[in-house]
Amino acid sequence: MPGLNRSPSTRTLERIHDALLARFGPQNWWPGETPFEIMVGAVLTQNTAWGNVERAVANLRAAGVLHPRALLRLSPSRLTRLIRPSGYFNVKARRLRDFVAWLVGRIGDQYPVQGLRGIATPRLRRELLSVRGIGEETADSMLLYALGRKVFVVDAYTRRFLARHGLIEPAASYGAIQALFEKSLPRSRPLFNEFHALIVALGKNLCRPRNPRCGECPLLKVLGAPSL
DNA sequence: ACCCAGGGTCATA
DNA sequence: TATGACCATGGG
Numbered sequence: 462m463p464g465l466n467r468s469p470s471t472r473t474l475e476r477i478h479d480a481l482l483a484r485f486g487p488q489n490w491w492p493g494e495t496p497f498e499i500m501v502g503a504v505l506t507q508n509t510a511w512g513n514v515e516r517a518v519a520n521l522r523a524a525g526v527l528h529p530r531a532l533l534r535l536s537p538s539r540l541t542r543l544i545r546p547s548g549y550f551n552v553k554a555r556r557l558r559d560f561v562a563w564l565v566g567r568i569g570d571q572y573p574v575q576g577l578r579g580i581a582t583p584r585l586r587r588e589l590l591s592v593r594g595i596g597e598e599t600a601d602s603m604l605l606y607a608l609g610r611k612v613f614v615v616d617a618y619t620r621r622f623l624a625r626h627g628l629i630e631p632a633a634s635y636g637a638i639q640a641l642f643e644k645s646l647p648r649s650r651p652l653f654n655e656f657h658a659l660i661v662a663l664g665k666n667l668c669r670p671r672n673p674r675c676g677e678c679p680l681l682k683v684l685g686a687p688s689l
Numbered sequence: 690a691c692c693c694a695g696g697g698t699c700a701t702a
Numbered sequence: 703t704a705t706g707a708c709c710a711t712g713g714g
Contacts, residue, residue, distance in 0.1 A: 490695095507696040513711055514695085548711040552697085596697050616695055661695050692714085700707085 469628045471645040478652070481659035485666075488658035491606035493518075496573045498527050499607040500564075503599050504556050505547040516546035529565050529573075532557065556594025563592045574608055582610045597635045605657070611650050613642040614657040618664030 469477075492511075493499040498518065505514045518527070520543040526532045532540070541554040567588070568576025577585060582604060589600035597615070604610040615638045624631040629638060646652060 503695085506694090508694060508709090509696085509711080510694040510713070512694095512713070516712090546711060548694090549696095549709045550711080552709055556697085594697065598696065602695080614695085618695075657695090664695080694711100694713095696709105698708085702703105702705090 468641060469623075469645065473628070474642065474645050478656050478659065481663055482655070485659055485662040488655060488662055490654055490658035491602070493606075495527070496607040497529060498522075500560070500573065500603045501527065501532075501557065503602040503607070504560060504594065505544060505553055507549070507553070507599060509548050513547045517544040520544065520546070529561050530570070532561050533565060552594070559594055560592050563588075577608060582612065585610070586612070597639075601639075605650070605653055609650060611648050611653060613639050613646075613653050615639050615642075616657070616661065616664075619657070619660050622660060622663060 491499045491502070492515075493502050501521065502514055502518055505517050521527050521532070524535075524543055526535055526543070535543070537554060537558070540557065541550050544550050544553055544557070547553060564573065580588070585608075586600055586604060589595050589603060590597065595603075601612045601614045604612045605614055615635050620629070620631070620633065620638060623629040623638065624633075629641070642653075642656070646656070
Protein backbone atom coordinates (compact mmCIF):
# COMPACT_ATOMS: atom_id res chain seq x y z
CA MET A 462 0.00 0.00 0.00
CA PRO A 463 2.43 2.64 -1.13
CA GLY A 464 1.82 6.23 -0.21
CA LEU A 465 -0.40 5.66 2.76
CA ASN A 466 0.49 7.24 6.09
CA ARG A 467 4.07 7.93 5.21
CA SER A 468 5.62 11.15 6.27
CA PRO A 469 4.84 13.83 3.71
CA SER A 470 7.84 15.11 1.85
CA THR A 471 8.90 18.71 1.60
CA ARG A 472 7.61 18.72 -1.93
CA THR A 473 4.21 17.39 -0.88
CA LEU A 474 3.82 20.07 1.77
CA GLU A 475 4.88 22.77 -0.66
CA ARG A 476 2.34 21.56 -3.19
CA ILE A 477 -0.35 21.64 -0.54
CA HIS A 478 0.62 25.16 0.41
CA ASP A 479 0.66 26.35 -3.18
CA ALA A 480 -2.68 24.73 -3.92
CA LEU A 481 -4.26 26.38 -0.91
CA LEU A 482 -2.77 29.74 -1.80
CA ALA A 483 -4.06 29.48 -5.34
CA ARG A 484 -7.52 28.52 -4.11
CA PHE A 485 -7.97 30.91 -1.19
CA GLY A 486 -5.42 33.70 -1.70
CA PRO A 487 -3.23 35.36 0.94
CA GLN A 488 -4.87 35.35 4.37
CA ASN A 489 -2.70 38.00 6.04
CA TRP A 490 -3.07 36.66 9.52
CA TRP A 491 -3.44 37.31 12.44
CA PRO A 492 -6.41 39.70 12.41
CA GLY A 493 -5.42 41.97 15.29
CA GLU A 494 -3.64 45.24 15.73
CA THR A 495 -1.25 44.68 18.60
CA PRO A 496 0.59 41.66 19.97
CA PHE A 497 -1.48 41.89 23.14
CA GLU A 498 -4.72 41.92 21.20
CA ILE A 499 -3.54 38.89 19.26
CA MET A 500 -2.76 37.02 22.44
CA VAL A 501 -6.15 37.89 23.89
CA GLY A 502 -7.78 36.69 20.68
CA ALA A 503 -5.83 33.44 20.86
CA VAL A 504 -7.48 32.62 24.18
CA LEU A 505 -10.93 33.77 23.18
CA THR A 506 -10.98 31.79 19.94
CA GLN A 507 -10.53 28.42 21.64
CA ASN A 508 -13.13 26.16 20.03
CA THR A 509 -15.06 29.23 18.99
CA ALA A 510 -15.97 30.82 15.67
CA TRP A 511 -13.88 33.89 14.97
CA GLY A 512 -16.89 36.15 14.41
CA ASN A 513 -17.87 35.69 18.05
CA VAL A 514 -14.36 36.55 19.14
CA GLU A 515 -14.47 39.78 17.16
CA ARG A 516 -17.49 40.94 19.12
CA ALA A 517 -15.78 40.21 22.40
CA VAL A 518 -12.60 41.98 21.32
CA ALA A 519 -14.67 44.95 20.14
CA ASN A 520 -16.23 45.13 23.60
CA LEU A 521 -12.80 45.09 25.22
CA ARG A 522 -11.59 47.81 22.88
CA ALA A 523 -14.63 49.99 23.50
CA ALA A 524 -14.02 49.61 27.22
CA GLY A 525 -10.41 50.65 26.73
CA VAL A 526 -9.00 47.49 28.27
CA LEU A 527 -6.92 46.02 25.47
CA HIS A 528 -3.85 46.62 27.61
CA PRO A 529 -2.47 44.30 30.26
CA ARG A 530 -2.81 46.60 33.27
CA ALA A 531 -6.23 47.85 32.26
CA LEU A 532 -7.53 44.36 31.74
CA LEU A 533 -6.27 43.29 35.16
CA ARG A 534 -8.07 46.20 36.78
CA LEU A 535 -11.44 44.92 35.56
CA SER A 536 -13.60 43.13 38.06
CA PRO A 537 -14.10 39.46 37.17
CA SER A 538 -17.80 40.00 36.57
CA ARG A 539 -17.18 42.97 34.26
CA LEU A 540 -14.60 41.04 32.27
CA THR A 541 -17.01 38.12 32.00
CA ARG A 542 -19.74 40.40 30.63
CA LEU A 543 -17.43 41.99 28.09
CA ILE A 544 -16.28 38.70 26.60
CA ARG A 545 -19.69 37.07 26.73
CA PRO A 546 -20.16 36.79 22.93
CA SER A 547 -17.08 34.59 22.59
CA GLY A 548 -18.72 31.77 24.54
CA TYR A 549 -17.39 29.82 27.54
CA PHE A 550 -17.23 33.22 29.17
CA ASN A 551 -16.74 32.02 32.73
CA VAL A 552 -13.87 29.78 31.77
CA LYS A 553 -12.31 32.28 29.42
CA ALA A 554 -12.52 35.18 31.87
CA ARG A 555 -10.42 33.14 34.30
CA ARG A 556 -8.04 32.10 31.56
CA LEU A 557 -7.56 35.65 30.37
CA ARG A 558 -6.90 36.92 33.87
CA ASP A 559 -4.47 34.10 34.60
CA PHE A 560 -2.62 34.75 31.38
CA VAL A 561 -2.42 38.52 31.79
CA ALA A 562 -1.39 38.15 35.42
CA TRP A 563 1.44 35.92 34.26
CA LEU A 564 2.38 38.39 31.53
CA VAL A 565 2.48 41.42 33.81
CA GLY A 566 4.32 39.48 36.47
CA ARG A 567 6.85 38.40 33.87
CA ILE A 568 7.53 41.64 32.01
CA GLY A 569 5.80 44.40 33.94
CA ASP A 570 4.91 47.34 31.73
CA GLN A 571 7.23 46.46 28.88
CA TYR A 572 5.48 45.95 25.61
CA PRO A 573 5.04 42.18 25.13
CA VAL A 574 7.33 41.71 22.15
CA GLN A 575 10.05 43.81 23.78
CA GLY A 576 9.65 42.39 27.25
CA LEU A 577 9.70 38.79 26.09
CA ARG A 578 12.42 39.28 23.50
CA GLY A 579 15.19 37.91 25.64
CA ILE A 580 13.47 34.62 26.37
CA ALA A 581 14.36 31.74 24.04
CA THR A 582 11.39 30.20 22.25
CA PRO A 583 11.46 26.72 23.85
CA ARG A 584 11.57 28.23 27.33
CA LEU A 585 8.90 30.80 26.53
CA ARG A 586 6.69 28.04 25.18
CA ARG A 587 7.11 26.03 28.36
CA GLU A 588 6.24 29.06 30.45
CA LEU A 589 3.11 29.76 28.41
CA LEU A 590 2.03 26.13 28.74
CA SER A 591 2.36 26.42 32.50
CA VAL A 592 -0.42 29.01 32.54
CA ARG A 593 -3.77 27.36 33.11
CA GLY A 594 -5.95 27.61 30.03
CA ILE A 595 -3.08 27.88 27.58
CA GLY A 596 -2.50 24.67 25.65
CA GLU A 597 -0.23 23.92 22.75
CA GLU A 598 -2.20 25.58 19.99
CA THR A 599 -2.88 28.73 21.99
CA ALA A 600 0.76 29.00 23.03
CA ASP A 601 2.00 28.47 19.49
CA SER A 602 -0.48 30.97 18.08
CA MET A 603 0.83 33.55 20.50
CA LEU A 604 4.43 32.66 19.72
CA LEU A 605 4.02 32.87 15.96
CA TYR A 606 1.41 35.55 15.42
CA ALA A 607 2.03 37.89 18.35
CA LEU A 608 5.72 37.38 18.97
CA GLY A 609 7.07 36.39 15.57
CA ARG A 610 8.65 33.13 16.72
CA LYS A 611 9.07 30.45 14.09
CA VAL A 612 6.76 27.72 15.35
CA PHE A 613 4.17 25.92 13.27
CA VAL A 614 0.63 26.09 14.64
CA VAL A 615 -1.37 22.86 14.52
CA ASP A 616 -5.12 22.81 14.96
CA ALA A 617 -8.07 20.48 14.52
CA TYR A 618 -8.30 21.36 10.83
CA THR A 619 -4.66 20.48 10.29
CA ARG A 620 -5.07 17.05 11.82
CA ARG A 621 -8.35 16.33 10.04
CA PHE A 622 -7.04 17.47 6.72
CA LEU A 623 -3.77 15.53 6.91
CA ALA A 624 -5.56 12.42 8.15
CA ARG A 625 -8.10 12.51 5.32
CA HIS A 626 -5.33 12.68 2.81
CA GLY A 627 -3.66 9.69 4.42
CA LEU A 628 -0.63 11.68 5.52
CA ILE A 629 -0.88 11.02 9.26
CA GLU A 630 -2.69 8.73 11.64
CA PRO A 631 -5.83 10.40 12.95
CA ALA A 632 -4.50 10.02 16.50
CA ALA A 633 -1.11 11.58 15.77
CA SER A 634 0.05 13.84 18.56
CA TYR A 635 0.27 17.60 18.28
CA GLY A 636 4.03 17.47 18.55
CA ALA A 637 4.35 14.84 15.84
CA ILE A 638 2.28 16.89 13.41
CA GLN A 639 4.15 20.05 14.27
CA ALA A 640 7.50 18.34 13.80
CA LEU A 641 6.38 17.09 10.43
CA PHE A 642 5.94 20.66 9.20
CA GLU A 643 8.90 22.14 11.00
CA LYS A 644 11.30 19.50 9.74
CA SER A 645 10.16 19.50 6.15
CA LEU A 646 9.63 23.19 5.53
CA PRO A 647 12.12 26.03 5.47
CA ARG A 648 11.99 27.76 8.85
CA SER A 649 10.30 30.85 7.51
CA ARG A 650 8.02 33.09 9.53
CA PRO A 651 5.88 34.23 6.57
CA LEU A 652 5.54 30.63 5.37
CA PHE A 653 4.49 29.29 8.78
CA ASN A 654 2.16 32.25 9.16
CA GLU A 655 0.42 31.81 5.84
CA PHE A 656 0.33 28.02 5.78
CA HIS A 657 -1.59 27.66 9.01
CA ALA A 658 -3.99 30.43 8.03
CA LEU A 659 -4.63 28.74 4.69
CA ILE A 660 -5.39 25.43 6.37
CA VAL A 661 -7.96 27.21 8.51
CA ALA A 662 -9.43 28.79 5.39
CA LEU A 663 -9.78 25.31 3.91
CA GLY A 664 -11.38 24.03 7.08
CA LYS A 665 -13.88 26.85 7.27
CA ASN A 666 -14.94 26.26 3.71
CA LEU A 667 -14.93 22.55 3.09
CA CYS A 668 -13.27 20.18 5.50
CA ARG A 669 -16.19 19.72 7.90
CA PRO A 670 -16.34 16.90 10.46
CA ARG A 671 -19.53 15.42 8.98
CA ASN A 672 -18.19 15.49 5.48
CA PRO A 673 -15.79 12.55 5.63
CA ARG A 674 -15.76 12.12 1.88
CA CYS A 675 -14.53 15.64 1.60
CA GLY A 676 -15.51 15.38 -2.03
CA GLU A 677 -15.23 19.05 -2.73
CA CYS A 678 -11.79 19.37 -1.27
CA PRO A 679 -9.72 21.11 -3.94
CA LEU A 680 -6.60 19.28 -2.87
CA LEU A 681 -7.97 15.93 -3.94
CA LYS A 682 -7.73 17.09 -7.51
CA VAL A 683 -4.70 19.29 -7.21
CA LEU A 684 -2.61 16.68 -5.45
CA GLY A 685 -3.84 13.66 -7.34
CA ALA A 686 -5.29 11.91 -4.31
CA PRO A 687 -6.26 9.35 -3.09
CA SER A 688 -2.78 7.90 -3.22
CA LEU A 689 -1.04 11.27 -3.15
C1' DA B 690 -34.00 21.43 15.08
C1' DC B 691 -29.66 20.33 14.22
C1' DC B 692 -24.32 20.97 13.52
C1' DC B 693 -20.29 23.37 14.34
C1' DA B 694 -16.58 26.56 15.76
C1' DG B 695 -9.01 28.96 14.73
C1' DG B 696 -9.26 24.13 22.62
C1' DG B 697 -8.31 23.00 27.23
C1' DT B 698 -9.12 21.02 31.79
C1' DC B 699 -10.56 17.77 34.89
C1' DA B 700 -12.41 13.36 36.71
C1' DT B 701 -12.38 8.71 36.05
C1' DA B 702 -10.64 3.86 34.73
C1' DT C 703 -2.60 7.19 28.77
C1' DA C 704 -6.86 7.47 27.16
C1' DT C 705 -11.47 8.47 26.88
C1' DG C 706 -15.65 11.47 28.21
C1' DA C 707 -18.02 15.42 30.27
C1' DC C 708 -17.95 20.05 30.45
C1' DC C 709 -17.73 24.83 29.11
C1' DA C 710 -21.73 28.51 25.87
C1' DT C 711 -22.51 32.01 22.24
C1' DG C 712 -24.01 32.69 17.52
C1' DG C 713 -24.10 31.55 12.44
C1' DG C 714 -25.41 28.26 8.81
